[in-house]
Amino acid sequence: MRLIFRDAIEFDPAQSDITASHGEAIIRPTRFAIDAIDLVSAGDRGNRVLGAHAVGVVEQAADKSLCQRRVIVRPIVSCGECDLCVRGLREHCRERQVLGLTRDGCHQSPLCVPTANLIPIPEQLDDDGAIFAPMVARAIHAARRLRVEARPYVTVLGDDAQALLCAQHMTRLNASVRVIGEQPRRFQLCEKWQVKHRHADEIGRRADQDVVIISRGVAEPLDLALRLVRPRGKVVLLPGIVAGAFDAGAIIATEAELVGVETGPIDEALDLLARDEFDTASLVERRLPLASGAEAYRLAARADALHVLMDAA
Ligand SMILES: [Zn+2]
Incomplete structure (x- = not known):
């Protein structure tokens, strides 16, 4: 079958x-x-x-x-x-x-x-x-490629399961994380994990985020990410996103770095899941x-x- x-x-x-x-x-x-x-x-x-x-x-x-x-x-x-x-x-x-x-x-x-x-x-x-494990593995791989250290400001654009696992992992690594989504039900989950959350309509665009991670669940996410990321910050693109229209000039002006993440270390993800590190x-x-x-x-x-x-x- x-x-x-x-x-x-x-x-x-x-x-x-x-x-x-x-x-x-x-x-x-x-x-x-x-x-x-x-x-x-x-x-x-x-x-x-x-x-x-x-x-x-x-x-x-x-x-x-x-x-x-x-x-x-x-x-x-x-x-x-x-x-x-x-x-x-x-x-x-x-x-x-x-x-x-x-x-x-x-x-x-x-x-x-x-x-x-x-x-x-x-x-x-x-x-x-x-x-x-495959989704946790992407979160691990993204964090490695970003070299998350100190306490960076991370915005996760999207509120699908992949986005929420990235938010959980970045919080584990001591990043200051907020999730930007459109589904009110997800906000209750974020509260349970003590992750900040905002509706996509309510955010300012101050170009002050060290990292913006794009998953599914927000319209025109790349355009929005380029308004949120600080100069020379990093924007992560995960599988399944529809990037939508964006201004290439914004990448040049911000000197933002685009980082694609497709898969990651599934064996490490299994070990973290076995230790109950994720909800x-x-x-x-x-x-x-x-x-x-x-x-x-x-x-x-x-x-x-x-x-x-x-x-x-
Ligand atoms: Zn080969």
Whole structure:
């Protein structure tokens, strides 16, 4: 059974007839989430199984130490041999493929993926927590690229699950964080985490923020970010955003640095999640079976949706 995009998202209930070839493993998935990458994939890509990530149990693998382990699948498939892979930049491999975007993805059961894409999940972390690891990993990677130190002023533009996890992580790192969003329900969550929040209509544009992180949930976010960031500050762009119109002259005038973040260290994210460093339970909007995947995607694409999970059965 699988979720496939033809002209629209369709559920195909047939059991996939899968055999693993060399370097691959067969996984029995238990949990899926609809990530920002998936919302990009669910455009006009045609006849491809969706899904950048899944959590599940390894049923077959040439590496017997992996069998029956709980794992999360990471989305970038790399060759391991090109100059970029050799330099440690596997996510930027010359031959890279992205699950669900440029090759069949994870929203199917059973599932066959390269063994190199499997990351074991710590025992104390349940599947619901583990499925948030890719988003926590982006927050970790963003903070590293920004070199967050001292107590910077950070504005997070957007109030989807990715934005709120970035806000939680930057707060952990002692940044002064505020979330700018449009959904009043999210403000209650921010209050629970003692993160400042404002509605997008209520903010001044004083060009005093060291960092502005753009996720989904605010209109024309790049234009707004360039008004908020201080001269020579940094603007982070996360997957799934629609940058909208912006004035290139503003980048030149502010000398702002644009930083793209696509993925991050999922193994480190799993460890932090296992130590209960993030509130992920509050970020689950709905839970649906894979068979209701089309509805799950419609729900996840809504501006007011948080994270939508799918169960395999
Ligand atoms: Zn490569």
